[in-house]
Amino acid sequence: MDVPQIRTPGSSDDSVIDTRYWHRLESGRVQCDVCPRACKMHDGQRGLCFVRGAQDGRIKLFSYGRSSGFCVDPIEKKPLNHFLPGTSVLSFGTAGCNLACAFCQNWDMSKSREMDTLADRASPGDLAQSARRLGCASVAFTYNDPVVFMEYAIDTAQACRELGVRSVAVTAGYMCAEPRAEFYRHMDAANVDLKAFSERFYYKVCGGELGAVLETLEYLKHETQVWFEITTLLIPGENDSDDEIDRMTQWIAAKLGADVPLHFTAFHPDWRMRDKAATPPATLTRARRIALGNGLRFVYTGNVHDSDGGSTWCPGCGSCVIERDWYELGRWQLSDSGACLACGTRIPGVFAGAPGRWGAQRMGVRLGGRVAP
Numbered sequence: 001m002d003v004p005q006i007r008t009p010g011s012s013d014d015s016v017i018d019t020r021y022w023h024r025l026e027s028g029r030v031q032c033d034v035c036p037r038a039c040k041m042h043d044g045q046r047g048l049c050f051v052r053g054a055q056d057g058r059i060k061l062f063s064y065g066r067s068s069g070f071c072v073d074p075i076e077k078k079p080l081n082h083f084l085p086g087t088s089v090l091s092f093g094t095a096g097c098n099l100a101c102a103f104c105q106n107w108d109m110s111k112s113r114e115m116d117t118l119a120d121r122a123s124p125g126d127l128a129q130s131a132r133r134l135g136c137a138s139v140a141f142t143y144n145d146p147v148v149f150m151e152y153a154i155d156t157a158q159a160c161r162e163l164g165v166r167s168v169a170v171t172a173g174y175m176c177a178e179p180r181a182e183f184y185r186h187m188d189a190a191n192v193d194l195k196a197f198s199e200r201f202y203y204k205v206c207g208g209e210l211g212a213v214l215e216t217l218e219y220l221k222h223e224t225q226v227w228f229e230i231t232t233l234l235i236p237g238e239n240d241s242d243d244e245i246d247r248m249t250q251w252i253a254a255k256l257g258a259d260v261p262l263h264f265t266a267f268h269p270d271w272r273m274r275d276k277a278a279t280p281p282a283t284l285t286r287a288r289r290i291a292l293g294n295g296l297r298f299v300y301t302g303n304v305h306d307s308d309g310g311s312t313w314c315p316g317c318g319s320c321v322i323e324r325d326w327y328e329l330g331r332w333q334l335s336d337s338g339a340c341l342a343c344g345t346r347i348p349g350v351f352a353g354a355p356g357r358w359g360a361q362r363m364g365v366r367l368g369g370r371v372a373p
C-alpha cells in the first residue's frame, strides 16, 4: 500500500511535503534516492533538479500542487500514436529536471530555479475534475520530467483513476528502481526519451547514464502493463549517424520487441546548443528506414509534415490504418478494438472505439488559483 503524503508540520506552505526515497549519510548529509544522480545535501541545499532539497534533516519536495501552466493538447503531441488516438490530454508540468541536456527544448520550465515559474496552483483533485470537465481522456505529466515531482504526479494519477481519466508520463526514464516501481503503478502510458545510444552522449550532453534509461525501458516492457512509446530527438552530428541508429534500433527490437512505437523527432537550436542546425527532414526519413530495416513495425517521423512517416501502417497487409498529418488524424481503418479492417491484424496499443476528434489544436487553460506573488 502506498504511504499517504505528509504535509510538513507547522508549514504554512502546502507546496512543501516530506518525501520517502532518501537516507541519512554518516557525514550528516541526506541523500535523495529518486534518481541515479543521488544528490547528497546538507540542510538548506537543493538537489540538481532544484525542486527537491534538504530541510530539517529530511528530503522534501518544494513544488507540490504548483504548476508552470496547463494546456489541452492532442495525445499525438506527447507523442503517443497508439494510445487513445485523436483524444485530448490535459498537460502540465512544474519546474526543474534531473538531467542537464544542453539541447533542452523546454528549458524555460525544466531549468527554472524561480518558484515564480510555478504560478498556478492545482490540487490532484482539481486536476482530475478539470480533465473530466474539459473532456480529456488523460492527464499528462510533461514539459519537465515527472520523476522530480513524483509525489504530486502519483496523487494526481490516483485522483484521475477514480474519475476514469488516464495518466501519461513524459519522461527521460532516469529513475531508481524502487521509486520507479511505485511511480509506474499509477501510470497508464508513458513516452520515454531515448536521447541517444551512447554513454558518451548521455554523460557529456545530458549529465546522465544511458544504462539507467535502458533499464527503465526493459522494466516497462517486462514488468508492467504500462503502454509506452519511445522518442529520439535527432541532433545533427551528435546522435544521428547510421551506426548509432542501427545499434539503437537493433537493441529495441531485441530487448523490447518489434511492436514498441519509435518516434524520431527534429531538433531545433535551443538552450546551450544553438550552434547546431535544425534537423533536416531527410535525417528523420533515413533513421526511420534503418529502424524499419531492423524489424521495428511502428516507426514515426515527428515535428514534420510527412504522411508516410506520420501514419500507422498495418504490419499484416501494409494498408494505412491511421492516417496522420502532424497531429491531425485523417482516414481511420481500425475496428473499435484496434484491428485492421482490411486483414484483421491487431495493432498494439490502447484503442477504445472510434478515434477522438480533438484535432491538432492546443488550448491554454487556467485552473485553480494563482500563487500570491
Ligand code: SF4
Residues within 6 Å of the ligand: 032, 033, 034, 035, 036, 037, 038, 039, 046, 047, 048, 049, 050, 052, 053, 097, 098, 147, 148
Ligand atoms: S530527483 Fe533531484 S534531488 Fe533527487 S537525486 Fe535526482 S536530481 Fe537529485
